[in-house]
Amino acid sequence: MPRAAGFHLHLYQPPRENPWLGLVSNEWSAWPYHDWNERITTECYRALIAVTLPRSEDGGTELFEPLMSSSFDVGPTLHDWLERCSPDVDRALRHQVCHVASSPSSVAIAAPLVHAILPLANAVDRDRLVAWGVADYFRRFGEAPLGMWLPETGVDLATLESLVRHGIRYTVLMPGQAARVRERGGEWRDVDAASLDTSRPYTVRLSEGRSITVVFGQGGLSQAVAFGDVIDDGTKLADAMMEVLGDSPDGMALLVADGETYGHHHRFGDLGLAWALRHLQRHYGVVTTLGQWLMDRVPSAEVELVGASSWSCAHGVERWRADCGCTTGSQPGWHQGWRAPLRQALDWLRAALGDAADAELAKLVRSVGDTLTAYGEVIAGALAPAEFVAANTARPLDDDETSTVLELCEVHRNLAYSFTSCAWFFADPAAIETGIVLRYAAVAIELGQRSLGRDFGPEFLVRLATVQSNEPGVDGATIWRRATEQYRFDEPLVAAGFAAELLACGSGARRRRGQWTIEDVETESGETDAWRLTLTHAATLRRRTFVARADRTGALSLRVSVADGGSGATRHEFELAQLGTDVVARVAASWLVSEGSLDFESALDLLVSDVLIRRAGDDDAAVLVALAGSMRCVSPSGEASIRRALLAITGQSEQAVDLDLLSPLALAVGLAELVGRSRRVRPGK
Ligand SMILES: [Zn+2]
Numbered sequence: 001m002p003r004a005a006g007f008h009l010h011l012y013q014p015p016r017e018n019p020w021l022g023l024v025s026n027e028w029s030a031w032p033y034h035d036w037n038e039r040i041t042t043e044c045y046r047a048l049i050a051v052t053l054p055r056s057e058d059g060g061t062e063l064f065e066p067l068m069s070s071s072f073d074v075g076p077t078l079h080d081w082l083e084r085c086s087p088d089v090d091r092a093l094r095h096q097v098c099h100v101a102s103s104p105s106s107v108a109i110a111a112p113l114v115h116a117i118l119p120l121a122n123a124v125d126r127d128r129l130v131a132w133g134v135a136d137y138f139r140r141f142g143e144a145p146l147g148m149w150l151p152e153t154g155v156d157l158a159t160l161e162s163l164v165r166h167g168i169r170y171t172v173l174m175p176g177q178a179a180r181v182r183e184r185g186g187e188w189r190d191v192d193a194a195s196l197d198t199s200r201p202y203t204v205r206l207s208e209g210r211s212i213t214v215v216f217g218q219g220g221l222s223q224a225v226a227f228g229d230v231i232d233d234g235t236k237l238a239d240a241m242m243e244v245l246g247d248s249p250d251g252m253a254l255l256v257a258d259g260e261t262y263g264h265h266h267r268f269g270d271l272g273l274a275w276a277l278r279h280l281q282r283h284y285g286v287v288t289t290l291g292q293w294l295m296d297r298v299p300s301a302e303v304e305l306v307g308a309s310s311w312s313c314a315h316g317v318e319r320w321r322a323d324c325g326c327t328t329g330s331q332p333g334w335h336q337g338w339r340a341p342l343r344q345a346l347d348w349l350r351a352a353l354g355d356a357a358d359a360e361l362a363k364l365v366r367s368v369g370d371t372l373t374a375y376g377e378v379i380a381g382a383l384a385p386a387e388f389v390a391a392n393t394a395r396p397l398d399d400d401e402t403s404t405v406l407e408l409c410e411v412h413r414n415l416a417y418s419f420t421s422c423a424w425f426f427a428d429p430a431a432i433e434t435g436i437v438l439r440y441a442a443v444a445i446e447l448g449q450r451s452l453g454r455d456f457g458p459e460f461l462v463r464l465a466t467v468q469s470n471e472p473g474v475d476g477a478t479i480w481r482r483a484t485e486q487y488r489f490d491e492p493l494v495a496a497g498f499a500a501e502l503l504a505c506g507s508g509a510r511r512r513r514g515q516w517t518i519e520d521v522e523t524e525s526g527e528t529d530a531w532r533l534t535l536t537h538a539a540t541l542r543r544r545t546f547v548a549r550a551d552r553t554g555a556l557s558l559r560v561s562v563a564d565g566g567s568g569a570t571r572h573e574f575e576l577a578q579l580g581t582d583v584v585a586r587v588a589a590s591w592l593v594s595e596g597s598l599d600f601e602s603a604l605d606l607l608v609s610d611v612l613i614r615r616a617g618d619d620d621a622a623v624l625v626a627l628a629g630s631m632r633c634v635s636p637s638g639e640a641s642i643r644r645a646l647l648a649i650t651g652q653s654e655q656a657v658d659l660d661l662l663s664p665l666a667l668a669v670g671l672a673e674l675v676g677r678s679r680r681v682r683p684g685k
Pocket of ligand 1: 312313314315316318319324325326
C-alpha cells in the first residue's frame with residue numbers, strides 16, 4: 001500500500017439561474033464579470049484544469065493538471081452551469097476524468113444534486129438528493145460513483161445509510177466529527193479533533209451489517225489553506241504535509257477545502273496547489289489522489305461519529321436552522337434569529353405542497369417514489385421527459401396529463417432547490433443567497449397552482465413574514481418581494497421577448513432562450529411584424545400558442561402586444577425594458593450595429609454617439625444597463641464607453657432618467673457621484 005499526501009477540492013456555487021427563465025441574471029457585485037459563476041470560472045475553475053509551471057530542468061514551462069492529481073467533487077448545479085455556459089471547462093474536465101485519470105473514481109466523487117444539509121432533510125428528500133446526485137455523476141462521467149461529498153460535510157447515521165443504499169462506499173469528513181475510535185475488535189477510545197489519527201481510513205458500522213468508509217481531512221493544514229496563506233508557497237506546504245504524515249508507512253495527509261480557495265478566495269492559489277502537488281509527486285514520490293490511495297483498502301479501525309455534525313458549525317448543523325452564533329459577514333448587534341422561521345416556512349411548504357403533489361401524482365403514475373427517483377435521470381439530461389413519463393405510467397397519457405406529471409416532478413425539484421444551504425449560511429436573509437432559494441420556492445408554488453389548482457403562496461407568506469432582517473423594517477415579505485418581483489417571467493412575457501427578437505434580430509433571433517423554445521413561427525396573415533408562435537417549456541413540455549405583434553416606436557424602443565393564439569381574448573402589452581436584459585441587449589445591438597449582431601461593446605460605443613445627438617430617456621438607460629450587463633466580462637475599453645454613456649445619459653439636464661436603474665452600474669464603474677445626485681424621477685411614476 002502506498003502512502004499519500006494530497007487535496008480534496010469541493011467545487012460549488014449556488015444555483016444562480018432565474019428559475020422562471022433558466023438563465024443567470026446579471027450580478028453587479030461580480031463586476032467586471034456578468035455574474036459570480038463567470039468570475040469564479042475565470043479566476044479558479046479554468047485555472048484548475050491546467051496551470052503553467054516553470055520547469056526547473058531547462059528553464060522552460062510545462063502544463064500541469066491539478067485536478068487530475070487530486071480528489072474533487074463538482075456540485076451538480078454548478079456542473080450544469082459549466083456545461084451550458086463554460087463548455088470549454090466542462091469538456092476539458094470530462095476529458096481528463098474519463099480519459100486521463102486511471103478511472104473516474106480515482107479523482108472525482110459525486111455530490112447530492114442540491115447543496116442541502118442532509119441531516120436536516122426529511123428521509124424521502126435525503127434519499128432522493130443522493131439518488132439524483134448519483135444519476136448526475138453517471139451521466140457526466142459514465143460510471144457509478146464510489147465516493148460522495150456531503151454538503152458542508154453535514155452528516156448523521158441516516159445520511160450515511162442513504163449513501164450506502166445508493167452504492168456509495170466512502171465520504172470525506174473533518175476530524176471534529178469523530179467521537180471515538182477502536183481497532184477492529186478492540187476497545188473504544190474517545191477522540192477529538194486534535195487526537196484523531198487522520199492518516200488512516202475508518203469504517204462506520206450501519207444497520208443490518210452494512211458499513212461505509214470515512215476519510216478525515218487533516219485539520220490544521222486544511223484550516224491553514226482555507227484561511228491562512230500557506231498556499232503561497234507550494235514547496236513549503238508540501239514539506240509540511242509530509243511532516244504531518246511523519247513515518248506512517250501507508251497513511252495519507254489529505255487537505256480538504258473549497259475548490260474556490262485556489263485562485264478565487266486566494267489569488268494564485270491555483271499555482272500554489274499545482275506547485276505543491278508536483279513537489280509531492282516528484283520530490284517525495286507519493287500518491288496524491290485519494291481515490292487511488294483508498295482503492296481496495298479495508299480500514300482496520302472503526303469510528304463512531306458525534307451526532308449530526310458539519311465542518312462549518314461548532315454546534316452540529318444548527319447554523320442552518322438556529323441562531324447558534326456561527327456566521328459569516330455579521331456586524332456588531334446583528335443576530336441570526338431569522339434562520340429558524342425561514343427553515344420552518346420552507347419545511348411547511350415542502351410538507352404541504354409536496355404531499356399534495358404526491359397525491360396528485362399517484363393518480364397518474366405507477367409509483368410516486370420510483371417516479372421521482374427516476375426523475376433524477378431527466379434532471380441529469382440522460383432521459384428525455386416524454387420517455388420518462390411513458391416509462392412510469394400505468395396507462396397512456398395525453399399531452400396535458402404528461403405535462404402535469406412533469407410539472408409535479410418539477411414541484412419537487414424546485415422545492416429541493418429551495419433548501420440550498422447557502423440561504424442560512426450568511427449573516428442576513430436580505431443577501432443574494434436567501435433570495436435564490438425563495439425564487440425556487442416561488443416557482444414550486446406557481447407549478448402547484450397550475451397542476452393542483454391550489455395556491456400555497458398566501459399561507460407560505462404568512463410564515464415567511466415572521467423572518468426579520470437585520471436591516472431595519474425589512475421582513476420576510478419584503479425579502480420575498482425583492483427576490484421575486486423583478487425575476488418573474490410568464491409565458492406571454494417570454495413570447496413577447498421572442499417577438500422582439502424576431503422584429504429586430506431577423507435570422508439572428510434565438511429559437512431557444514433558457515428553458516423555453518419557440519416553434520412553428522408563422523407570419524400572421526396580412527400583417528407585417530406579427531407572428532403566430534408556439535412556446536414549449538423544456539422541462540414540462542407545456543405548449544402554448546400566441547399571436548404577437550411588435551412595433552418599433554423610437555430610436556431604441558419598441559412595443560409588443562401578445563394575445564392568446566386560440567381565443568385572442570387576453571392581450572398583454574410590453575415595452576422593451578420589460579423583456580429581460582438579454583433580449584434588450586440583442587435588440588439594441590441589432591439596431592445599433594447590424595441585424596443579429598452580438599457585438600455589445602460596439603453597440604455601447606454607438607449608443608454614446610447616439611445619445612450625444614438626440615435626447616436620452618429611460619429606454620436608453622435600460623439599453624445601457626442591458627448592454628453592460630450582457631457581456632461575460634467587460635473590457636477596460638468597454639468600461640470607458642459605459643462611463644461616457646452614463647455621463648451622456650444623466651448629463652442632459654432636461655431629461656428625466658431613472659437613477660435607480662443606473663445606480664448599480666454607476667457604482668460598478670466608479671461613478672458613485674452619479675448615484676449621490678438628487679434623484680429625478682419621470683413624472684407620474
Ligand atoms: Zn454553529
